[in-house]
Amino acid sequence: MSRAFYIGRFQPYHYGHQSVLERIAETADEIIIGIGSAQLSHEVNNPFTAGERVLMITRALAHLDRPYYVIPIQDIQRNALWVAHVRSMAPPFDRVYSSNPLVVRLFAEVGMAVESPAMYERETHCGTAIRELMLNGEPWESRVPPAVVSVIREIGGVERLQQIAGSD
Amino acid sequence: MSRAFYIGRFQPYHYGHQSVLERIAETADEIIIGIGSAQLSHEVNNPFTAGERVLMITRALAHLDRPYYVIPIQDIQRNALWVAHVRSMAPPFDRVYSSNPLVVRLFAEVGMAVESPAMYERETHCGTAIRELMLNGEPWESRVPPAVVSVIREIGGVERLQQIAGSD
Amino acid sequence: MSRAFYIGRFQPYHYGHQSVLERIAETADEIIIGIGSAQLSHEVNNPFTAGERVLMITRALAHLDRPYYVIPIQDIQRNALWVAHVRSMAPPFDRVYSSNPLVVRLFAEVGMAVESPAMYERETHCGTAIRELMLNGEPWESRVPPAVVSVIREIGGVERLQQIAGSD
Amino acid sequence: MSRAFYIGRFQPYHYGHQSVLERIAETADEIIIGIGSAQLSHEVNNPFTAGERVLMITRALAHLDRPYYVIPIQDIQRNALWVAHVRSMAPPFDRVYSSNPLVVRLFAEVGMAVESPAMYERETHCGTAIRELMLNGEPWESRVPPAVVSVIREIGGVERLQQIAGSD
Amino acid sequence: MSRAFYIGRFQPYHYGHQSVLERIAETADEIIIGIGSAQLSHEVNNPFTAGERVLMITRALAHLDRPYYVIPIQDIQRNALWVAHVRSMAPPFDRVYSSNPLVVRLFAEVGMAVESPAMYERETHCGTAIRELMLNGEPWESRVPPAVVSVIREIGGVERLQQIAGSD
C-alpha cells in the first residue's frame, strides 16, 4: 500500500489544490493532507484557522474515493527538525508531493524523493490572488469548490479578511 | 446540524473509546476526535506518536456511518487558553463529551456544557491497564479493536514500550 | 461597575495615549492598561522594556482619579488565542478601546464590541515619529508627559535607541 | 528613593502576604509585587489566573499609603535567566524580599542581597492550607482579607477548585 | 574516519564519565560530547549551568589525545524530534554510546545502533550520589577529576546546591 503526503497552507483551499489531490489519488492508496502553519490565523496572508481549513478540505473532498487524513501541522521554526515533526504528526507515508523548494530539500536530506511537477507551481500564487480578490470585494467564488464558498460564508471569512486588513 | 467534540490521549485507542464514540454517533451528525498531548511519544505513559494514534483511530472507525475528524492537539501548558486553542484547531462544534474534570470546567467557564456520563469514567484507567499488560508481556490484544492491534504490530509498539521502560 | 481595557505598545507612552486614557476615565470606573509586546525591548521599534513602560505609564497617570491596572502582555503568536490570553492576564473587563483592526476583529469574534473613534487613530504613528526624533537627536520631549521624559533620561533611553540603531 | 521587589504566587493572596507587605511599606518608598507562575491557572495548586490575582492584591492593598506595582511574571523554565526576566518586566528595584531559597540564590549570584526574615517562611504553607480548606468545604474566609473573599466569590473560585480536583 | 556521540547531563562530570570517554577514545577518531538538559541549572538535580559543565569537561579532558567537541543540547520536550535536534546541533557522527533506554530506542528507530555496555550503567546513579554528598557536607572530591573540583570551587557550586535545597 502506498500513502502520499501533500502539504499546503490552504488559505483558502482552491481548485489548484483540488486538481493536484485528484491527480495524486490516481496513484496513491491513501493521502495525508498536511495543513501548514496551522497555528496562524487572522492575518492578511493567513486569514483562516486550522479548524476552518480542515472543514474546507474535508467537505470539498467528500467525493474522493480514497481514504485521506487532514492533519494540522504547526510551524516549529527549526528547518532541520521539520521532517521529523511532520512524521510524528502524520501516519507513516512513502511519497511526498510538493513544489516548495525548501520542502523538497528537507525531504531529500533524509533520503526521500519529492515529486514536484511543474503543474503544481502556480498554487501558492493562486491563494494570494484569491485573498486579493476578497480584499477588493471582487468575485472570488469561482476559484474554489462550492463547499469552500459555504464554509467561508458561514464563518464570515471575507469580512474578517477585510477587517484585519484595515479596509472595509 | 450538530457536531460533537470528544478528546482523549488514545495511548492506545481501545474499546472503551470505541463504545463512547459509537454512543455519540447516535445523536451527533459529525464527530471531532481530538488527540490530546499530541506532541508526546516514546514515554511510558505516552508511547505512541500523534500520527500513529491518527492511524489507529481512523482504521478502527472505518465502519462508522458518521463523518468524523481526527485532530492532533498539542498541549499548550496554559489552562486558561486551552478552549480557544482547541477551537482554533478543530471545526466549529456545539457539544463536548468528556469525563475529565478540568476539561469539564474549562468549557463550563466559556458557557459550554459538557456531557460526562459515569460510563466514560473508566476509560483512562483502561489505557494504563493496557500499557501495563504490554510492559509485562501479557496479552492485551482483546482490549483494543483488531485494526489497532495491526497498527501497534506494524510499528513495533510493544517493543518500543518495553525498551523505553528499561525492561525487556 | 464598568472596567475598560485599553492596549498599546507604549514605545514610548505619549500625549496621544494620555488623552485617550483621560477620555476613557470619564465613563469607566476602572481602567486596565495592557502593555503589548511586553517581551520586546532594545529594538529600534521597541526600545523600552515592559518594566520601563510600566514606570512611564504609572508616573504619568499619578493624577488620574480612577483606579487603573498596568499589565504587561507578552505576545503569543497565535491570534486565535490572543483574547483568551489577555483575559487570563487582566482583571475581568466589559469594555475594550482600540483602533487596531486586528484587536477589533478578535474581540468581535468573541462577541465583544470595541470602541475605536477616529481620534485614536494617529497614536501609533505618533510613537514612530517620537522614536524618529530621538534617533535624529531632535527635540522629542514636548510629545510626552514630563514624567516620561524623566524615566527615559534615567534609563538612558535615547542613547540606547541611537546605539542599537547603529548610529550615534 | 528605594523600590522593593516582593514575589509570590498568591494562590490566593492572604494575610501572611499582607503583613509582609505592610512591613516592607515601612521602609521602602515603592513596592513591586511580582505574581509568579502567572501563566498557570485552573490547577489544584494554582487555581486562579494572573488577572484574578491582580484583582485580589490591588483591592486588598487599596489602603496602602505607598505606590505599588502589581506585575504578572510568567515562568521561563530557565533559572539562569530568571533574574534578567524579572528585571525586564518590572520597574528598576534595589531591594528584594523573599524566603524562597532559589530566589535568594539567584539574586545573590548577580550581587543582590535578599532579605528573608524567618517570619516570612510560613507563607507558602499557608496558601496550601487555604486551598485545602476550600477543597474540603471548610471555612477559609478568615485567612484572607475581605476584598479577597469578594473576588473569589465573584469568580466562583471555590467551585472551580473543587471541580478541577474531581471532587464536589 | 569515525566520530562517536556520547550524551550525559554531567551534573557534575565525574570519573564514571571519564572512564567511558577514555574507552570510546580507543576506537573513535573524534568524540562529540553532548551536554543534555543544557537549559537547566540551579536545581537540586541540575545545579550547574551548561557553561560550567563545558568548563568541567574541557579541563578534565585536556590530556585526551583525540579531538573532541563539547555541545550543549537543550531539551525540546518532543521525543520524536530529539534525534533530529541532536544531529542539527552536532557535527555528523556514525556511532552512539549511551545506556539510557530512551536514547537507545530513539536512535534505533532511525536505524542507528547504540552501544551500551553494562559498565556504563552506574553513571547516572553516581551523579546523584555526588550531589547527595555535597548536600550533606561530606567529602565528594575523590569522585571527580581534580579539574572538576577546581571549577566547582571557583563557582561556589557546593554552596549553591546547599542553598537552593533550602539546607545549609
Add this chain to the structure above:
Amino acid sequence: MSRAFYIGRFQPYHYGHQSVLERIAETADEIIIGIGSAQLSHEVNNPFTAGERVLMITRALAHLDRPYYVIPIQDIQRNALWVAHVRSMAPPFDRVYSSNPLVVRLFAEVGMAVESPAMYERETHCGTAIRELMLNGEPWESRVPPAVVSVIREIGGVERLQQIAGSD
C-alpha cells in the same frame, strides 16, 4: 587568566572571522566562540546547521595555540535576557568582542565593555557576499579557509543553498 567571548553566525565561517580570532588570540588566554542563531539552518541567509558550523570552525582553527570553546547559542527572542542566556551557555568570560550594535549595547547595560574595532565591521557583509557567490555558481572558495571548503563540499552545502533558493 583572561577569557574572551566572540559571537557570529558563521554562515559560513570565513577569513574575516579567522583574522579577528587570530588577533584576539594574541591577548586572551582562552577564547569562547558563540555560534549565534544556532537553531536556524536551510534558509537562504542561514544555510548551515549549528553542527556544521561547529565543524567548520573547529577544523579551521586546528592550528590555534590557544584553548577555545565553540558553543551553539540559540536565539531567545528576548533582548533583555540575551546576555544572561549567553552567560549560562558559555564558560565565564571577562572580555567581549563584537561589532554588532545590539550586542555592544546589551553587554554595556550589564556593565561589560565590548571591543569593536573598525576592522571587524566588514565581517557580516562578507558572509552575505559569499552566499551570493554560491547562489550564482561563482567561485567562493578563496574567501574561506580550506577546511571550510572541505566541510561545505562534504555536506553538499552549495547545492543546498541553491535548492532552497529555488534556483539551480
